[in-house]
Amino acid sequence: SASYETILTETDGAVTIITLNRPKALNALSSVVLEELIKAFAAYQADDSQLCAIITGSGDKAFAAGADIKEMSDKAAADFYLDDFFSRWTSEIVKTTRKPWIAAVNGFALGGGCELAMMADFIIASDNAKFGQPEIKLGVAPGMGGSQRLTRAVGKSKAMEMCLTGRMMGAEEAERSNLVAKVVPHDELMTEAKKTAALIASMPPMAAIANKEMVNSAYEMTLEQGIVQERRLFQILAASEDKKEGMAAFVEKREGKWTGR
Ligand code: CO8
Numbered sequence: 001s002a003s004y005e006t007i008l009t010e011t012d013g014a015v016t017i018i019t020l021n022r023p024k025a026l027n028a029l030s031s032v033v034l035e036e037l038i039k040a041f042a043a044y045q046a047d048d049s050q051l052c053a054i055i056t057g058s059g060d061k062a063f064a065a066g067a068d069i070k071e072m073s074d075k076a077a078a079d080f081y082l083d084d085f086f087s088r089w090t091s092e093i094v095k096t097t098r099k100p101w102i103a104a105v106n107g108f109a110l111g112g113g114c115e116l117a118m119m120a121d122f123i124i125a126s127d128n129a130k131f132g133q134p135e136i137k138l139g140v141a142p143g144m145g146g147s148q149r150l151t152r153a154v155g156k157s158k159a160m161e162m163c164l165t166g167r168m169m170g171a172e173e174a175e176r177s178n179l180v181a182k183v184v185p186h187d188e189l190m191t192e193a194k195k196t197a198a199l200i201a202s203m204p205p206m207a208a209i210a211n212k213e214m215v216n217s218a219y220e221m222t223l224e225q226g227i228v229q230e231r232r233l234f235q236i237l238a239a240s241e242d243k244k245e246g247m248a249a250f251v252e253k254r255e256g257k258w259t260g261r
Contacts, residue, residue, distance in 0.1 A: 002043065004036040008058070009043070014201035015194060016044045016053040023059035029112045030068040034089055037167065041093045044101070048260070051201035051208065053101035054151075054193045055120060060186070063105040063129070066115030069138065074095050080183065100200050104193035104213050105129040106186070110168070115144035123213055124193050125171045126186040130178060134166035152219060153179045170173040204242035205260040210234075 002009060015214040018040050020027040037055075042055045057063040067086075068074070081104065087248040089112065103109075103120035110132045117123050135147045140146065142163065151159040162169060171183045184192045200208060209231045217226045237243055241261045249256035 002039070004040070006030065006033045007036045007040060008039050011050060012194060013198060013258040014049060014051040016040075016047075016050045017194075018044070018053060018055045020055070020057045020064055023057075023061070025068070025070075026062035026065035026108060027057040027059070027113070028066060028070075029064050029089075029116065030071050030230050035069075037094050038088070038096075040165060041097045041101075045097050045099055051099065051195040051203075053097070053099070054104050054190075054191065054197050055101060055116070056193070057103040057106050060128075062108040062113070063103070064110075064116060065108045066111030066113050066134075067143070074083040080143075080248040080255040086180050089115075089144045090119075098212070099205075100197075100208055100212055101199055102193055102200075104189055105131075105180070106189055107228070108132075108168075111135050111142070111146070112144045113256040115142060115149065118149040118179075119145065121215075123174075124182050124184065124189065124196065125174060125180040126189040127171050127183055128186050129174065129183070130168040132166060132168040133163050134168075136163060137166045150179070153177070204240070204246060204256070204258045206240055206242060207237055207246075210237055 006022050008019050008021045018037070020033065022028060022033070044050050076086070100121050103123045104115040105117050105123055105125045105127070107128055108130050109117045110130070111134060114131050114133055133142050133150060135141050145250070147163060150162065156176055167212070168176070168180070171180065174180045175183045182192070214230050214233055217229045221229065241259045242256070245258065246256045
């Protein structure tokens with residue numbers, strides 16, 4: 001696997017694992033991290049042998065404690081505006097990664113860290129995970145999609161309260177509030193994330209992409225548009241080799257063998 005300065009990448013069968021690796025800075029998201037994540041996700045997307053990815057943080061303390069405050073502290077408003085500082089964070093990874101990816105949150109997911117986790121298709125959290133958008137305490141606000149994705153995930157009341165107070169939300173509350181799909185004991189986080197990723201990777205790959213696209217459409221489209229999009233994608237899948245194989249395998253009571261086409 002490629003060598004990076006701030007992240008680690010490895011593969012386990014058809015599962016790519018990307019680990020934020022600045023544990024001493026609680027995996028703070030610097031611009032070097034961004035460039036490396038963009039490359040790592042593009043490599044995952046381009047590799048036909050890889051069918052699900054996991055992003056996690058190194059160390060026991062943090063997934064990522066936010067954008068790198070030390071890097072941002074000297075920046076002027078004009079720098080943020082003219083460089084459109086967060087725009088690649090908010091769009092590039094999400095848009096290039098059509099295949100599924102999971103965030104395995106192993107501790108603090110604050111500010112940009114919470115926002116990065118919410119960019120994933122879903123979140124599996126360790127029972128010590130803590131989510132928050134504490135930017136208000138720095139005199140700013142979420143800048144990588146948090147005000148939008150948190151609100152869509154947990155609803156206005158809780159999102160507003162989180163953003164206005166900057167408080168952290170623990171794993172149990174995050175599960176109850178639909179921010180995360182599942183909470184597991186800390187020691188079992190990666191085992192569970194890999195098991196889930198391997199299960200997704202065992203599915204017909206084109207159907208996985210289409211299922212992801214459909215669910216995301218519920219965020220972006222009206223109900224009527226989303227239902228039309230769902231039907232069209234279903235119709236495309238119905239013409240696939242893997243649909244033929246999947247239905248034949250069911251009828252013949254055997255496992256399907258996917259071509260991905
Ligand atoms: N950026 C850079 N370094 C960080 C960050 C960060 N976001 N978070 C932690 N670190 C560093 C600390 O500076 C410290 O480094 P050092 O050892 O060199 O002093 C090291 O990580 C360990 O952290 P702590 O000693 O603080 O660990 P604690 O266990 O005492 O506290 C906390 C853990 C509560 C997570 C604490 O570190 C914290 O509050 N971190 C910042 C959380 C935060 O505010 N995140 C939001 C950042 S802003 C953002 O993501 C969106 C953009 C907003 C624009 C802001 C413009 C100024």
